[in-house]
Amino acid sequence: xxLNKDRALKVAEFLLQIKAVKLQPNSPxxxxxxxxxxxxxxNRITLSFPAIRTYIRQGYADAVLEHFGKPDIIxxxxxxxxxxxxxxxxxxxxxxxxxxxxxKSHGMGNQIExxxxxxxxxxxxxxxxxxxxxxxxxxxxxxxxxLEVKGLVAIFTYGFDISIKxxxxxxxxxxxxxxxxxxxxxxxKSDYVTMVDVSSLREWKISPENWKN
Numbered sequence: 001x002x003l004n005k006d007r008a009l010k011v012a013e014f015l016l017q018i019k020a021v022k023l024q025p026n027s028p029x030x031x032x033x034x035x036x037x038x039x040x041x042x043n044r045i046t047l048s049f050p051a052i053r054t055y056i057r058q059g060y061a062d063a064v065l066e067h068f069g070k071p072d073i074i075x076x077x078x079x080x081x082x083x084x085x086x087x088x089x090x091x092x093x094x095x096x097x098x099x100x101x102x103x104k105s106h107g108m109g110n111q112i113e114x115x116x117x118x119x120x121x122x123x124x125x126x127x128x129x130x131x132x133x134x135x136x137x138x139x140x141x142x143x144x145x146x147l148e149v150k151g152l153v154a155i156f157t158y159g160f161d162i163s164i165k166x167x168x169x170x171x172x173x174x175x176x177x178x179x180x181x182x183x184x185x186x187x188x189k190s191d192y193v194t195m196v197d198v199s200s201l202r203e204w205k206i207s208p209e210n211w212k213n
Contacts, residue, residue: 001067001173001174002178002179002182003067004062005182007059007177008178009178009185009189010055011055011056012182012183012185012186013186013190014046014049014052015041015155015156015183016183016186016187016190016192018045018046018048018052019045020042020045020046021039022040022041023187023193023197023201025038025204036211037208038200038211039183039201043127043128043155044127047083056084057087057088058091059177060084060091060125060153060177061088061091061092063177064092064153065092067151067153067173067175068150068151068173069150070092070094071123072094072095072120072121073095073120073121073122074086074095074096074122074123074124074125075096075097075098075099075112075122075124075142075147076096076097076098076099076124076125076126077098077099077126077134077135078098078138080126081098081125081154082098084127086098095114095116096114097112097113097114097115097116098112098114099111099113099124099138099142100112101137101138112142112145116145116147119146120147120148121147121150122142122148122150123149123151124138124139124152124153125152125154126152126153126155127154127155127156128155128156128157129154129156129157129163129174129176130157130158130163131163131166132162133166135174136166136167139152140170150173151172151174151175152172152173152175153175154175154176154177155176155177156177156178156179156180157174157176157180158180158208159180159181160205160208184198184201184202
């Protein structure tokens with residue numbers, strides 16, 4: 001869900017401007033899954049640009065408050081959501097924890113790092129949603145630890161049907177600052193891509209596993 005269209009276009013503009021997102025429909029990337037993709041997204045690059053980092057931090061905080069209310073704690077998903085989550089927690093003046101992809105094999109064997117108490121309300125911070133797999137693993141770990149997950153906020157989602165289905169099955173609402181459709185609209189508006197490119201880009205979102213195969 002996008003809460004603010006103007007913000008979504010502005011965040012998309014920033015991502016394109018700093019090349020956190022690259023669109024190459026004629027020279028696609030190959031994902032670890034083997035899928036060919038016309039887009040590469042690395043939202044960690046936003047952390048290197050103070051003005052953009054601040055805008056995104058405030059966008060995250062606004063989305064948390066507008067959609068979920070002020071939680072007791074913010075949880076970042078390792079690794080992309082750790083720095084972003086810490087910034088959001090600082091903005092809201094509340095505690096921060098983060099969730100590993102799996103429990104450590106040494107020390108205390110923690111999967112969740114930081115102090116929390118059972119029953120606390122938590123909003124999860126992620127940088128990117130593709131299928132939703134890693135985000136939902138973190139949500140499962142938080143719930144098993146006795147935390148009440150109110151929802152998740154991310155910078156960007158591809159908007160795949162599978163991710164929407166996965167979050168719905170997990171009964172976890174999510175909000176993103178921008179998404180693939182707004183990104184394509186902004187890219188066309190700023191002459192980053194052509195109408196011919198847009199046709200290919202939209203085809204990819206419908207069937208990414210078969211695109212260019």
